[in-house]
Amino acid sequence: MSKLMTFHKVLPGCEEGSPEAWQAFLGFYTPLAMDFLGVYTPWDSDARWAMWREALGALSANECAELKAFPHQAEREFLVALRAYLQDRAAPRLEARQDAATPAAPTRGALTTLLSGLPIVHQEIAFLTLAGYSQKTIEKILPATPALAGEGLERLRAGYAAALERTEDRCLWPSAWMGICAAARADSGKDCTPLRQLIRMLDGQASWYEKSPAEEHRTQCLHCLELWTSLMEVVAWERRREPWPGEKIEPLLAAVTVRKEKPKPSLFARMLGK
Secondary structure: OOOOOOOOHHHHHHHHHHHHHHHHHHHHHHHHHHHHHHHHOOOOOOOHHHHHHHHHHHHHHHHHHHHHOOOOHHHHHHHHHHHHHHHHHHHHHHHHHHHHOOOOOOOHHHHHHOOOOOHHHHHHHHHHHHHOOOOHHHHHHHHOHHOOOHHHHHHHHHHEEEEEOOOOOOOOOOOOOOOOOHHHHOOOOOOOOOOHHHHHHHHOOHHHHHEEEEEEHHHOOOOHHHHHHHHHHHHHHHHHHHHHHHHHHHHHHOOOOOOOOOOOOOOOHOOHHH
16 A cells, blocks of 8 residues: 555544545555455356445445454455455345366365365465365465375366366355355354464464464364465465556546535635634
8 A cells, every 4th residue: 555545544534424535545455355255156257346336335334334343453454355245246136057067066074074184384375275266376375386285186186177177267156155155254252263363373473382372273263264365365466566656546436425515715715714
């Protein structure tokens, strides 16, 4: 973001109805939302645009009540929440018939069996592959290359070879996968690692005594695996994002609630003290 409009100024500014803040919000987060919906939904660009426009209207409605519920302390926390928000809004509009018929969509039980006993990196690669990412893109999301996850890839080939063979980033089973992700997000336990701690681990700010038990827990917890891979996704988005220019996002401004700027008084009025 620009020096004048940082993340910590954008959200409060949007909540106050600032046109400048909303322009910054739209410029930075519209391309991410469109890319994300491109992976997780079967929709074309027009349908994704309409979904994002509708989500913006909901975020700005009722004095930005929904936007105010988002994390405001760190941008990565916000982006993970935005990703989940878009999934939750898109999921009811997806239909099972849009999922690929072959191979059959994974269930939560089948996913748990597939991941069981695999090293953490293998689990991450398998999870992102089933989510819809190509092996080429996973190399950009994770620090390890997919080729290292031999056993994980073999399990995928045995049951979900089509997911491995894709070269584009798009989920084969958007309806089923959204359901798995929603259930995982809802299944938080007392031993689960908070997102803020995961960010500290990712940034190398956590000790081995914090990191090791969290990673061990994650190999057995779908909630934490989904949260961790979500974080890795948004970090990859951050690295490659290119903000959209004003003319490209101008049509979206009508979807959000902004305050009307009062016209500046004329020079003559100012001279008269009006």
